[in-house]
């Protein structure tokens with residue numbers, strides 16, 4: 023026999039309330055449960071998962087840790103990551119996000135923009151110039167510890183870069199919103215020729231790659247980005263107003279790093295890492311200089327797909 027109607031309604035209401043409660047309980051909000059910096063986790067990830075990037079590793083770790091631990095930052099953290107394709111710019115940005123946000127890159131507080139995908143039409147620049155600052159303002163007012171990653175920064179229209187400048191600056195607040203907890207990461211290939219030249223010179227001089235220091239690259243890097251005629255950076259005042267806190271160079275990866283990437287990829291796919299398979303794949307990749315075949319032309323990009331042909 024069915025229970026009396028009020029009891030049924032009561033049960034339904036209870037279940038609905040429970041569902042509602044558990045739904046809200048799982049809803050990501052801007053608090054410690056969802057945003058909790060794991061300093062040791064970031065350190066471990068950068069040391070064990072990011073190959074061949076000792077300069078970037080050191081700078082990023084110090085910059086992010088120092089910034090997040092700071093009780094009273096004067097401005098948002100602005101990192102500008104430079105390097106040729108497949109050297110790990112997106113990858114290391116992901117590692118940062120994964121060690122701050124419980125929902126990692128899927129977090130509502132992590133925003134990834136790709137210039138050619140999100141701002142493709144020059145004719146719409148006036149619309150983008152309104153939408154992008156509004157997006158940043160709206161999201162930082164919901165969650166001050168927001169992360170904004172701009173990929174292909176060198177393809178961003180200079181006026182669009184200009185439109186976000188106020189949010190990177192030292193202001194206490196803008197229209198009641200403070201941006202001082204936010205993190206901005208710019209990714210680009212700008213300056214990669216210069217980085218590769220420095221690394222090649224070290225190699226030609228027989229000096230160890232690990233001896234390369236930030237100071238060997240940083241000044242020239244900011245200048246080469248500034249002079250990079252085709253890059254959106256070149257006539258913005260991001261650089262001359264010193265809004266970028268750290269220029270981070272990503273070095274070209276060499277043969278052994280490609281092997282490390284291949285082995286990692288096999289393990290990630292649930293296979294037993296097989297050095298012979300990865301070596302076969304690596305031997306068919308393009309390296310430069312042409313004769314000596316030292317540095318990978320595509321870094322570790324496309325390795326995941328290429329491996330299938332050799333398994």
Ligand SMILES: Nc1ncnc2c1ncn2[C@@H]1O[C@H](COP(=O)(O)OP(=O)(O)OP(=O)(O)O)[C@@H](O)[C@H]1O
Nearest residue numbers: 071072073106107108109110111112113283322323
């Ligand atoms: N230094 C690295 N250490 C470990 N894995 C790497 C490294 N660089 C690249 N990879 C691997 O290659 C993939 C592609 O790299 P990623 O997207 O980070 O390159 P990128 O520098 O952002 O290139 P692009 O300039 O073309 O966007 C990563 O997801 C990662 O699996």
